[in-house]
Amino acid sequence: MGNCCERAGNFFGPQKNTNVRVSLPAVCFVWQIAMIVLFGVFIRYDEESDAHWVVYKKDHNVTDIENDFYFRYPSFQDVHVMIFVGFGFLMTFLKRYSFGGVGFNFLIAAFGLQWALLMQGWFHSLDHTTGKIYIGVESLINADFCCAGSLIAYGALLGKVSPVQLMVVTLFGVTLFAVEEYIILDLLHCRDAGGSMVIHAFGGYYGLAISWVLYRPNLNQSKRLNGSVYHSDMFAMIGTLFLWMFWPSFNSAITDHGDGQHRAAINTYIALASSVLTTVAISSMSQKGGKLDMVHIQNATLAGGVAMGTAAEFMITPYGSLIVGFCCGIISTFGYLFITPFLEKYLKLQDTCGVHNLHAVPGMLGGFIGAIVAAAADESVYSKEGLINVFDFEGDFANRSPGTQGGFQAAGTCVSIAFGLVGGAIVGFILKFPIWGDPADDNCFDDEVYWEVRALFHQ
Numbered sequence: 001m002g003n004c005c006e007r008a009g010n011f012f013g014p015q016k017n018t019n020v021r022v023s024l025p026a027v028c029f030v031w032q033i034a035m036i037v038l039f040g041v042f043i044r045y046d047e048e049s050d051a052h053w054v055v056y057k058k059d060h061n062v063t064d065i066e067n068d069f070y071f072r073y074p075s076f077q078d079v080h081v082m083i084f085v086g087f088g089f090l091m092t093f094l095k096r097y098s099f100g101g102v103g104f105n106f107l108i109a110a111f112g113l114q115w116a117l118l119m120q121g122w123f124h125s126l127d128h129t130t131g132k133i134y135i136g137v138e139s140l141i142n143a144d145f146c147c148a149g150s151l152i153a154y155g156a157l158l159g160k161v162s163p164v165q166l167m168v169v170t171l172f173g174v175t176l177f178a179v180e181e182y183i184i185l186d187l188l189h190c191r192d193a194g195g196s197m198v199i200h201a202f203g204g205y206y207g208l209a210i211s212w213v214l215y216r217p218n219l220n221q222s223k224r225l226n227g228s229v230y231h232s233d234m235f236a237m238i239g240t241l242f243l244w245m246f247w248p249s250f251n252s253a254i255t256d257h258g259d260g261q262h263r264a265a266i267n268t269y270i271a272l273a274s275s276v277l278t279t280v281a282i283s284s285m286s287q288k289g290g291k292l293d294m295v296h297i298q299n300a301t302l303a304g305g306v307a308m309g310t311a312a313e314f315m316i317t318p319y320g321s322l323i324v325g326f327c328c329g330i331i332s333t334f335g336y337l338f339i340t341p342f343l344e345k346y347l348k349l350q351d352t353c354g355v356h357n358l359h360a361v362p363g364m365l366g367g368f369i370g371a372i373v374a375a376a377a378d379e380s381v382y383s384k385e386g387l388i389n390v391f392d393f394e395g396d397f398a399n400r401s402p403g404t405q406g407g408f409q410a411a412g413t414c415v416s417i418a419f420g421l422v423g424g425a426i427v428g429f430i431l432k433f434p435i436w437g438d439p440a441d442d443n444c445f446d447d448e449v450y451w452e453v454r455a456l457f458h459q
Helices: 002-012 023-042 053-060 068-090 098-125 137-157 163-187 196-213 219-225 230-252 259-285 294-307 318-346 355-375 384-391 402-431
Strands: 043-045 132-135
Touching (some): 023 043, 023 098, 068 230, 098 132, 098 137, 137 163, 137 196, 163 196, 163 402, 196 294, 196 355, 196 402, 230 294, 259 294, 259 318, 294 318, 318 355, 384 402
Parallel strands (some): 043 132
């Protein structure tokens, strides 16, 4: 497989001109102008954010406190911090790529959320009578979720691609996300509040597929920069802690008000705590002196939150959440120890941040865990009304059984993986063209390629 990528690379030619003075401004200006035009044509405020809310309150006998803003905005703030601060700082671990880690994360998230409001609007909330998309605070949360898939993919490509390539990754990533999300949540009627399937499994395999196609046979020429120093690891740990603290909000942000949101936060909180202990245990056991590896602590400690995304609102029980976190902390840490080196050596897959171990595999496991928990649901645990509420067994799905729901949950996981792999391979081949300004093999993982670095590096 790696040889195929090498031959394709030779066909498309060398990629050494990193001057993006024309291409990057052109992409940013043109695409932002396109967003302005498309927003002007399609996007409008929903009834809860429109000035007609005063009339709506009188007609429906409600008060301002019942506006969804007051329920959802605290969760939105937490998710927003995760997207821009959590993901951004988690990618600052490389010794000379901190600007690129947090700065390009900022860029593609800012573009991605605009495109996501349009794509998700066309698929989920387009009013066919008026031809408009009506957005509110929940739309903002879903747009951030949509961006997360592309940010996860960025983790696999960190330090090896240009900002123009990242904009292309985000354009296609958001588009693919909206389609697979529509298939999984609307057509298959899966439940995936925290996005184990639609966000993490998709984003992880999307990034891995792109990275495999963009394989660099001589990346070892930049090996001196593909690592961390003391202060870069500390900055990355800031990202880890922000993600770890706010992950209960991430998994519960768009669940039903009341018990579902409450339960999702509890289950995620517990799973995250469990994964920390097992990560520390395996990290210590893997070293002769029992010392801890900061790579494991920065990443595998979050695996419990990823794997709990689908089942978070289900009645998985508190001890079940502990088991999920326990197992995923072990699996993720083993991934960093053994699977990442195996993938690079034998499958020619260069995964800078290890998204395979933090997002792809825990996301896939989370999807299948959700399928098992859904299939095992019964009225004695949920009550009849509870089953209908949690799994939304209404309308066309009123006669669906928990067992059937479990089967569809498993199918949804497979759909997300397929979209990530196939879509990523296609996007990867698009990015092979020597027009994007990506760095040469001996010039990766270095901020000086795309940033004005005023202070000299000493490491």
